[in-house]
């Protein structure tokens with residue numbers, strides 16, 4: 001055997017040893033995690049990880065400290081990944097798509113794409129009832145309307161509160177439509193869940209962890225809107241808060257993120273649809289109204305959302321958008337909504353789904 005071959009053989013042997021030892025370390029880490037779980041103590045202890053790393057890099061080494069540190073950081077990360085339990089929102093935890101039963105007619109996440117529609121805010125019983133009839137006739141299956149409105153300005157219309165919830169519930173009952181409305185605070189969760197079939201968590205509250213826990217502890221489905229500066233991973237971690245409290249009925253909602261672009265209100269992230277679908281079994285709904293914020297463009301984006309694989313859409317509609325108390329500029333007129341629903345049905349069929 002030549003010297004070169006001999007040296008390579010030695011390296012191969014050492015590599016084998018290293019792999020064996022790394023695996024041994026991983027198994028020990030997993031056992032440690034099981035032990036900690038039994039004791040109900042935290043699996044992830046950053047201070048202990050730092051201690052381990054410091055010990056390693058302070059040992060005598062032929063390699064530089066930096067190299068040793070980067071190699072060991074990878075080993076520690078890999079061991080930590082097998083220690084933490086599989087996330088409840090992930091495909092590893094549940095392979096099949098989750099289908100959320102809103103009521104006996106509406107299931108979100110199945111073959112049928114559902115459109116939730118209505119005004120941005122519940123303004124009066126008459127307007128609510130009028131819009132509800134329009135959207136139902138056009139084929140919408142869930143009625144939307146905000147009673148508690150998170151507005152950028154404290155001087156803007158803040159919503160009708162419980163009175164508004166009563167209006168939307170009454171109208172929904174009459175038309176046999178389930179209803180969705182937003183809860184902004186922990187205190188509002190009970191009252192919104194009393195009147196509504198789906199509770200919406202708005203973009204501004206995506207990281208309000210107390211609120212996420214509160215909707216996680218009740219049974220109604222939750223539509224969780226992505227924040228304007230929230231990554232996909234952060235959206236899923238927020239969903240994890242709700243799931244880990246026992247409520248498995250979470251609908252993820254992309255509603256536009258903030259980019260450098262100023263010609264539209266937000267930038268809807270269509271990329272999020274296939275990415276979320278790959279990572280998670282939860283249904284994905286998109287909000288083209290807030291995503292683009294301009295009435296004449298809502299339809300084009302809505303069609304793109306369905307083509308990209310959305311399980312549903314949430315769209316704002318108002319018969320007199322110029323008089324709407326909020327988001328008039330992005331609310332579709334009844335005839336626009338009617339026409340759009342027919343087009344959306346065609347797109348849905350083209351991608352193997354159905355809508356009307």
Ligand SMILES: [Mn+2]
Pocket residue numbers: 120121290316326327
């Ligand atoms: Mn709105």
